[in-house]
Amino acid sequence: MWLPFLGLVFGLALGLLTNIQIPSMYENYLSIAVLAALDTLFGGIRAQLQQVYDDKVFVSGFFFNIVLAAGLAFIGVNLGIDLYLAAIFAFGVRLFQNIAIIRRILLTRLDEKRHKRTKTSIE
Amino acid sequence: MKRNMYTRITIVLFIIGLMIAVQYNTIQKPAERDTRDIWAIREELAQEKQRHSALLAEIRSLHEVVDRYEQSEKVNQQAALNETLNRLKLQAGLTEVIGPGVVLRVEPAPELIEMGYEIKEISPDLLTQLLNTLFKNNATNVSIDGNRVVQTTAIRDINGKTTVNSIPLSSPSFEIFVGTSDYKAAQKMYNSLQASTFIDSFYLDNFNLVIEEPIEQLQIPAFDQPLTNDYLAEVKKGD
Numbered sequence: 001m002w003l004p005f006l007g008l009v010f011g012l013a014l015g016l017l018t019n020i021q022i023p024s025m026y027e028n029y030l031s032i033a034v035l036a037a038l039d040t041l042f043g044g045i046r047a048q049l050q051q052v053y054d055d056k057v058f059v060s061g062f063f064f065n066i067v068l069a070a071g072l073a074f075i076g077v078n079l080g081i082d083l084y085l086a087a088i089f090a091f092g093v094r095l096f097q098n099i100a101i102i103r104r105i106l107l108t109r110l111d112e113k114r115h116k117r118t119k120t121s122i123e
Numbered sequence: 124m125k126r127n128m129y130t131r132i133t134i135v136l137f138i139i140g141l142m143i144a145v146q147y148n149t150i151q152k153p154a155e156r157d158t159r160d161i162w163a164i165r166e167e168l169a170q171e172k173q174r175h176s177a178l179l180a181e182i183r184s185l186h187e188v189v190d191r192y193e194q195s196e197k198v199n200q201q202a203a204l205n206e207t208l209n210r211l212k213l214q215a216g217l218t219e220v221i222g223p224g225v226v227l228r229v230e231p232a233p234e235l236i237e238m239g240y241e242i243k244e245i246s247p248d249l250l251t252q253l254l255n256t257l258f259k260n261n262a263t264n265v266s267i268d269g270n271r272v273v274q275t276t277a278i279r280d281i282n283g284k285t286t287v288n289s290i291p292l293s294s295p296s297f298e299i300f301v302g303t304s305d306y307k308a309a310q311k312m313y314n315s316l317q318a319s320t321f322i323d324s325f326y327l328d329n330f331n332l333v334i335e336e337p338i339e340q341l342q343i344p345a346f347d348q349p350l351t352n353d354y355l356a357e358v359k360k361g362d
Contacts (some may be wrong), residue, residue, distance in 0.1 A: 041136070
């Protein structure tokens with residue numbers, strides 16, 4: 001359980017300590033890629049809670065979403081259309097939805113637990 | 124199976140963390156961009172070059188001193204030491220200097236006196252600014268109203284009197300002697316002062332700044348007060 005969290009911390013530490021920077025012209029792509037990655041992450045958590053988690057879907061979704069978002073932004077820049085907005089909008093909405101679902105599932109579980117406890121105490 | 128899943132999620136989270144950190148770095152500390160154009164870079168290069176040549180000249184003169192010491196080691200060490208001492212005294216402004224230079228006269232504007240204007244003391248700020256400009260234009264020795272300007276000279280207002288080296292100026296009319304390295308430099312100084320805004324700035328304070336033609340033999344007095352070194356300490360023998 002703690003292993004994924006350790007991975008996140010390790011990645012953050014590595015990035016902050018090595019002080020890697022990207023050219024400012026690629027900043028947009030990276031920000032969209034981060035958004036796509038966060039979307040996939042929360043989608044994965046939601047799927048796990050709903051017990052429909054699939055490893056292949058998660059990993060492929062992660063890379064595919066990143067590439068798609070960055071590609072969309074790239075095409076948008078070249079065509080003069082702010083296509084990255086589409087990616088931001090789509091991922092943003094999904095992110096909120098996923099988090100809302102996660103919240104609900106957790107609340108339901110909490111309720112169930114409490115219910116069970118009161119039941120056992122009555123018995 | 125479950126272990127495999129955790130490994131993959133860990134890798135994905137590691138990438139996410141790295142991406143977030145890189146994005147954070149890029150936003151927080153953007154690499155400073157060099158926005159200078161060719162001209163600005165050339166000017167900077169010229170400045171550096173000037174410094175380079177000044178340093179080389181200094182190295183050469185120090186080499187000469189070393190040579191002289193080495194040569195005179197057997198003959199007369201005292202003479203070499205005296206020479207160095209005199210050179211350092213000259214640099215510090217402790218000796219009288221005769222050489223090419225420009226004389227500036229600061230006098231109250233006569234028409235304003237006739238109109239009944241009250242001529243006040245010259246402001247230390249204006250004088251300091253003039254001095255800065257003189258040194259920027261390669262002045263080697265400067266004296267204000269007979270007071271030699273050295274490294275520790277202070278121009279300030281003491282009880283309403285403008286003083287140089289704590290000696291009040293014989294305001295309102297006094298002379299500033301500006302010594303230069305050669306006559307050409309004196310001419311250059313004269314021209315740049317004529318082109319500067321100082322004449323107008325002095326007139327704002329009701330003074331006329333008269334810049335006289337450069338002369339070959341200008342006598343600049345020595346600094347006649349004891350030099351105090353608050354921060355320098357004598358090196359002990361053998362150190």
